[in-house]
Amino acid sequence: MDALDRWIVEHQKPYTEELRELCAIPSEATDPAALDRAAAWCMDRMRAAGCATREVRIPDVPALAVGEVGAGRRTLIAVQHYDVQPAVPLELWASPPYEPAVRDGAMYARGVSDNKGHLLLRIQAIEAHRAALGELPVRVRFLIEGQEEGGSVDLHRLIDTEPGLIDGDGALKEGGQIDPAGRPSVSCGNKGILYVQLHVRTLTLDAHSAGATHLPNAAWRLNAALGTLVDERGRILIDGFYDDVTPVSEADRERHASQPWEADEARRLYGIDRFAWGRGDREAHLASAFEPTCNICGIWSGYTGSKTKTVIPSEAFCKIDFRLVPEQDPDKLAKLLRAHLDRHEFTDVEVSYVEGERAYRGALDDPLVKACVSVAEEAFGKPATVIPNNAGTSPMWVVSHRRRLGNATLGMAHVGSAAHAPNENVLLAHYWRALRATARLYSEYARA
Amino acid sequence: MDALDRWIVEHQKPYTEELRELCAIPSEATDPAALDRAAAWCMDRMRAAGCATREVRIPDVPALAVGEVGAGRRTLIAVQHYDVQPAVPLELWASPPYEPAVRDGAMYARGVSDNKGHLLLRIQAIEAHRAALGELPVRVRFLIEGQEEGGSVDLHRLIDTEPGLIDGDGALKEGGQIDPAGRPSVSCGNKGILYVQLHVRTLTLDAHSAGATHLPNAAWRLNAALGTLVDERGRILIDGFYDDVTPVSEADRERHASQPWEADEARRLYGIDRFAWGRGDREAHLASAFEPTCNICGIWSGYTGSKTKTVIPSEAFCKIDFRLVPEQDPDKLAKLLRAHLDRHEFTDVEVSYVEGERAYRGALDDPLVKACVSVAEEAFGKPATVIPNNAGTSPMWVVSHRRRLGNATLGMAHVGSAAHAPNENVLLAHYWRALRATARLYSEYARA
Numbered sequence: 001m002d003a004l005d006r007w008i009v010e011h012q013k014p015y016t017e018e019l020r021e022l023c024a025i026p027s028e029a030t031d032p033a034a035l036d037r038a039a040a041w042c043m044d045r046m047r048a049a050g051c052a053t054r055e056v057r058i059p060d061v062p063a064l065a066v067g068e069v070g071a072g073r074r075t076l077i078a079v080q081h082y083d084v085q086p087a088v089p090l091e092l093w094a095s096p097p098y099e100p101a102v103r104d105g106a107m108y109a110r111g112v113s114d115n116k117g118h119l120l121l122r123i124q125a126i127e128a129h130r131a132a133l134g135e136l137p138v139r140v141r142f143l144i145e146g147q148e149e150g151g152s153v154d155l156h157r158l159i160d161t162e163p164g165l166i167d168g169d170g171a172l173k174e175g176g177q178i179d180p181a182g183r184p185s186v187s188c189g190n191k192g193i194l195y196v197q198l199h200v201r202t203l204t205l206d207a208h209s210a211g212a213t214h215l216p217n218a219a220w221r222l223n224a225a226l227g228t229l230v231d232e233r234g235r236i237l238i239d240g241f242y243d244d245v246t247p248v249s250e251a252d253r254e255r256h257a258s259q260p261w262e263a264d265e266a267r268r269l270y271g272i273d274r275f276a277w278g279r280g281d282r283e284a285h286l287a288s289a290f291e292p293t294c295n296i297c298g299i300w301s302g303y304t305g306s307k308t309k310t311v312i313p314s315e316a317f318c319k320i321d322f323r324l325v326p327e328q329d330p331d332k333l334a335k336l337l338r339a340h341l342d343r344h345e346f347t348d349v350e351v352s353y354v355e356g357e358r359a360y361r362g363a364l365d366d367p368l369v370k371a372c373v374s375v376a377e378e379a380f381g382k383p384a385t386v387i388p389n390n391a392g393t394s395p396m397w398v399v400s401h402r403r404r405l406g407n408a409t410l411g412m413a414h415v416g417s418a419a420h421a422p423n424e425n426v427l428l429a430h431y432w433r434a435l436r437a438t439a440r441l442y443s444e445y446a447r448a
Numbered sequence: 449m450d451a452l453d454r455w456i457v458e459h460q461k462p463y464t465e466e467l468r469e470l471c472a473i474p475s476e477a478t479d480p481a482a483l484d485r486a487a488a489w490c491m492d493r494m495r496a497a498g499c500a501t502r503e504v505r506i507p508d509v510p511a512l513a514v515g516e517v518g519a520g521r522r523t524l525i526a527v528q529h530y531d532v533q534p535a536v537p538l539e540l541w542a543s544p545p546y547e548p549a550v551r552d553g554a555m556y557a558r559g560v561s562d563n564k565g566h567l568l569l570r571i572q573a574i575e576a577h578r579a580a581l582g583e584l585p586v587r588v589r590f591l592i593e594g595q596e597e598g599g600s601v602d603l604h605r606l607i608d609t610e611p612g613l614i615d616g617d618g619a620l621k622e623g624g625q626i627d628p629a630g631r632p633s634v635s636c637g638n639k640g641i642l643y644v645q646l647h648v649r650t651l652t653l654d655a656h657s658a659g660a661t662h663l664p665n666a667a668w669r670l671n672a673a674l675g676t677l678v679d680e681r682g683r684i685l686i687d688g689f690y691d692d693v694t695p696v697s698e699a700d701r702e703r704h705a706s707q708p709w710e711a712d713e714a715r716r717l718y719g720i721d722r723f724a725w726g727r728g729d730r731e732a733h734l735a736s737a738f739e740p741t742c743n744i745c746g747i748w749s750g751y752t753g754s755k756t757k758t759v760i761p762s763e764a765f766c767k768i769d770f771r772l773v774p775e776q777d778p779d780k781l782a783k784l785l786r787a788h789l790d791r792h793e794f795t796d797v798e799v800s801y802v803e804g805e806r807a808y809r810g811a812l813d814d815p816l817v818k819a820c821v822s823v824a825e826e827a828f829g830k831p832a833t834v835i836p837n838n839a840g841t842s843p844m845w846v847v848s849h850r851r852r853l854g855n856a857t858l859g860m861a862h863v864g865s866a867a868h869a870p871n872e873n874v875l876l877a878h879y880w881r882a883l884r885a886t887a888r889l890y891s892e893y894a895r896a
Contacts, residue, residue, distance in 0.1 A: 029755045029756075085758070085759075088757075092653075092654075149756070149757075149758075150755055150756055151756065191658070193758070195756050195758070202724075203718040204717075204719035205866065205871075206540075206869040207718060207868075208868040209743045209745060209769050209868070210771065210838065210839035211714075211736070211839065212741035212839075213724075213725075213732060213735035213736045213771075213839060214724050214725070214727050215714075215720070215724055216720060216723075217744055219746070220674075220743075223674050226668075226671050227675045232672075234661065266662075266663075269652075270651040270652055270762075272650070272663070275662040275663070275664075276660075277661075277662070279662050284662035287662060288658075288662060293657070293660035295657045295665060295760060296749070296750065296761065297750050297751050297756070297758055297760075297761070298667070298749065298752045298761065299747060299750065300749075301748075302744065302746035302747065303534065303536070303767060304747075304748040304765070304767075307477045307534075308597070308599065308643050309536075309746070309767075310597075310769050310841075311868050312743060312745075313744065313746065319750070319751060319756065321657050323661075391658035391659065391660075391661060392658035419656045420654070420656040420657070420757065420758060421653055421654040421759065423653075
């Protein structure tokens with residue numbers, strides 16, 4: 001046990017309390033006051049860790065909490081967020097989502113993994129580095145936004161107010177995964193997203209279902225429109241959808257396929273016998289990095305209460321997210337979706353553009369990636385896995401594309417962390433290891 | 449203006465107040481206390497009109513309110529109900545559904561048309577008959593149940609406690625329609641229903657939509673299953689679904705097609721350019737009497753809140769009603785639906801049987817039908833339309849099939865009455881005419 005470990009052990013109790021405090025703030029997109037509290041909490045915590053802080057604000061957008069600390073030839077931008085996914089459905093939580101609870105070595109709370117635990121340990125690691133390893137030989141700039149779960153739609157505008165915010169050498173992304181075998185995963189990029197809401201109205205008012213012989217039903221109409229979007233292999237049927245996809249070399253494909261991937265564990269966790277779209281293990285593994293998706297996040301129409309109501313719904317709604325790969329452009333794809341629906345005579349199905357973000361993939365041999373691999377392997381005692389990008393979305397394109405920054409994750413989520421789902425949690429044992437790894441990264445990256 | 453008219457005019461105010469009072473009781477299936485209050489209200493009102501009443505009860509079933517009055521060679525069974533459809537979505541009501549409001553000569557309230565207005569005027573008509581036309585020359589037996597909107601699933605059990613309840617000569621059904629040209633419609637039967645709920649679970653828990661490349665989405669799964677049920681012409685694709693349908697003779701078809709049908713008005717009301725399933729006016733008219741349907745009443749899965757949540761829903765739900773025609777058997781059709789889903793490899797899509805009722809169609813030349821036509825034409829001053837059955841469902845098979853009773857409606861709903869929808873209403877001018885017609889029916893049927 002070295003000085004860093006000792007320091008972490010001594011601080012486990014207050015650091016756990018800090019995590020509990022941050023996670024108790026219900027910073028969902030629909031609660032601006034909670035978003036403000038979370039931003040202020042992050043500012044205070046960064047200052048306590050020795051950061052110079054400032055709050056970047058534009059009207060009607062959650063604050064960007066900025067903190068800077070350290071000095072050196074390299075600047076590492078830590079791109080984090082304090083907003084969380086909606087906690088609903090509440091009834092599926094074993095303990096309330098905003099009353100963080102520790103059970104069996106895990107803390108349960110909405111956002112504890114995505115991304116409050118990760119952002120907090122990256123601040124705590126500054127403190128740990130100074131106490132156990134000395135002054136920071138690198139400049140670390142935190143950019144902690146409050147709109148990530150809504151697609152970081154205004155992050156580029158926040159950055160436009162001060163373009164120097166993205167001057168740097170590499171970007172430490174939100175999150176980071178530990179696989180079921182305990183191997184840390186370092187991700188060099190992320191998928192993009194196009195989030196849309198579909199709406200169709202077939203009648204000016206709901207009708208008694210006795211009229212179902214001749215009055216058009218909005219739920220049937222939506223069902224038919226959705227049926228044209230994806231084939232049974234998961235291939236998206238929108239004309240031109242794949243046109244801008246950067247081809248992946250056979251070498252990169254093989255490299256990715258050779259990395260460990262815990263297919264059995266994923267199936268066990270989700271209680272499934274086989275993967276979706278007829279994909280085998282290898283195909284699913286490749287798809288998770290390289291294939292875009294079209295996913296129904298929610299659908300609703302008509303009567304959803306108990307017992308019965310016999311009604312022809314006049315309206316139907318659907319939320320869909322498409323996960324994108326480099327170089328797909330969400331704005332262009334939204335137009336292609338519109339054209340697709342029109343071509344299939346669904347001109348009555350309205351598409352609302354909710355959010356769009358581009359995918360980003362940094363160089364796999366960037367010094368930041370190498371440094372993350374090194375410190376992660378030391379802290380977790382297992383070989384690290386390098387993946388070209390993870391399957392989720394982060395606003396890394398906005399921060400990284402101008403200078404083609406290296407990207408990496410260095411985190412502690414486990415396969416059962418349930419991000420975006422009820423009973424989100426982190427294993428505290430992973431948390432302390434990730435804290436060690438991150439403290440060491442600040443030196444390692446300066447040297448790499 | 450004759451004695452009957454004068455009596456009605458004199459009683460418009462208290463009778464309107466009575467209607468308001470009955471409609472203020474929120475007697476939805478989920479509110480047993482309100483159902484009890486509505487039943488008690490009907491019993492009191494029938495007694496006030498001179499009926500001998502009794503409440504038939506079996507455990508856990510809303511009471512059947514029975515009232516008998518009058519004497520003569522014929523017995524007319526008035527099959528009514530005091531329960532109402534759910535009032536949701538409340539935000540679409542211009543005034544609260546259980547605070548009956550009169551605007552522009554119409555009363556707005558949940559249930560005011562279906563069926564509280566109709567049941568009340570049939571009781572008030574007893575009183576009116578006695579006051580203006582003398583003692584009743586017919587026996588009238590009210591059977592007012594509280595489970596009609598839930599498919600009258602226990603009505604046969606209530607009747608089994610006292611089989612004499614359905615001894616009679618004809619049955620006056622709930623409701624009754626006035627078309628946009630002011631013509632009363634007399635319906636001789638009704639469709640049946642099979643109401644099911646579908647449920648599919650693809651994952652043990654909701655997942656982050658980053659996994660959409662390989663984790664099965666319940667909403668997509670349900671969408672695919674629904675896509676197999678009906679073709680684009682509205683034909684139901686379940687093997688054997690049409691096997692038991694009683695063929696309709698060309699003569700009956702022509703007779704029905706020759707009756708007035710306000711296609712333009714229906715399109716105007718619902719704001720549509722054309723009917724569903726590619727049906728033209730004549731085809732839609734025939735289908736509304738003779739074709740079964742498969743209708744989505746409600747569908748829900750995943751995140752349905754504001755803004756975004758990026759999630760793979762683990763569960764999806766759908767409520768479907770099939771309207772049936774003679775001699776389709778809902779129990780048999782539920783089994784065929786199960787077999788259909790299995791054959792299409794949707795063994796994971798669970799089907800819950802919620803309710804089933806058989807269709808019923810009485811003789812078109814029954815004395816009750818003739819009497820209803822006669823009094824309706826007199827009261828409304830327009831030729832009546834006789835339809836073989838309406839497109840909705842009533843529990844007439846249970847009451848009528850043993851003795852093959854004649855069935856008829858004699859009512860006052862208009863095409864914009866919005867039964868089962870927000871802003872349900874009746875025109876009071878129609879109400880008073882229907883009250884006159886019904887009072888006269890009690891004599892006319894004795895003579896017919």
